[in-house]
Amino acid sequence: MPKLQPINKLKGFKDVLPEDYVYWNHVLAVADEVMLSGGFDRIDLPTMEKEDLYNRTTGEETDVVGKEMYTFDTSRMIGSKDKKKDKDENIVALRPEITPSMVRAYIENGMQTWPKPISLFTIGKCYRHENPQGGRYREFTQLDAEVFGEEDAAIDASLISLVWDIFQRLKMNDIEVHINSIGCTECKPRIKKMLVDYFKKKQSKLCEDCKKRLKKNPLRILDCKNERCQSTIAGAPVTIDNICEECKKHLMSVLEYLDEMGVSYNLTPNLVRGLDYYNRTVFEVTGKDDRRQNALAGGGRYDYLIEQMGGEPSPAIGFGLGIDRTVDFLKNNNIRIPKPKSKVNIFMIQLGEDAKKIALKKTRELRKMDLSTGIAIGKDTIKSQLRAADKVNALFSVIIGQREAVTNSAIIRDMRDGVQETVELEDLNGRLLNMVEERIKEEEEYKKKAKSK
């Protein structure tokens, strides 16, 4: 028979294997802990929404929505009997980010009546159809947190401090926090106009991308990394010099609070975020390495979005934190994570049909006692089973053969030195529990001694 072509995973998607999952587990646990202790409630939201949601929030003009979104027409799906007349109802999209869903959920569930501020977070997958490269995937996991109903600068600062705390807890020291303010409805248009006026005069000196940006999103020119544009950008009007008094005051307070909390940051006048809905405070956390895809987290204020989405006007601020990139960061920088506790303590070895039945029953009992127990059902020889026990680093093996099955006994073998003892079957569980506990205690003491030396 000819070999069949195997099916591979989709481009930009990935499998997280056991070796990496310990990192995921750790990052997820730390994130969860920090957010919960910060007074946030965890929720879960759909991965798919109507496409319109993103057109009205993230912005049709942005690349994220304009060309990277996975959108489907459900009426044209294979086998679909659902042929609605109203086209808009049929167009759905996999979320490219979570904030729009958060805002939608806020309005849809009447959260404006909840005690303020409303602090929520969620962890889930997002999808963007772009070319994958280091640290960038088509399916990625984000921690998304939002605070609704409070415009005080202290909220901005404390939200940023939470991001900071997550990275601190993960022992990620080589990171930078960048902060900027892009103004409010009053000053943002003015700044935009100033920039357009300035760059229009120097258009010939800009790169091709920036010429396009001049029409689409002039703020983004400030963010351009093209060498050609740098000198022009350097002479451009700076946003924080031109924001209104109120916005300036807000920014200053944010910075003051951050100083107070011991969060170090850089005031980065060129920082603008790609999404349309931001105003005032915007921030980004990046790794200090020279990789390009080094944004670990980013967010900002979006005080007008809820009203724009048809809800009662309410201030809001939030951030997204990339779990994949955080895991990559830990691995690339060789940051140690706490060792997961040893997996298999006991390995059950059986010889013959009768013994197999007893072994299966005993395995279940031991597992119920919280003793992790392995068993190699498919293997029949004692040799191969012992080898399997060795592979998983079992502390003890239990051997039940024909002889033991007949006499209602079992052999406990210490895998460290090969010392064996025979016990009555009914005493097996208790004896094992004692032995494992003793051994674990012993190992901990040994570790302590090694450390103190």
Next chain:
RNA sequence: GUGACUAUAGUUUAGCGGUAAAACAUCGGCUUGUGGUGCCGAGGUCAAGGGUUCGACUCCCUUUAGUCACCCCA
């Protein structure tokens, strides 16, 4: 979407115009009911398709996939 580079065993890599190596991993064996070390053995249409050649894993083209950079962003 644009550009550069890469593709050999499960993994990491050698290799040469004359039909493939190593290390590690996996599985099996080294006679009786006892693991780790040791010894032996198994496994590859050299990414796919086409061309040049007496002959291609090796040279050329196409495709596909991966990596990196741009764009954008977490």
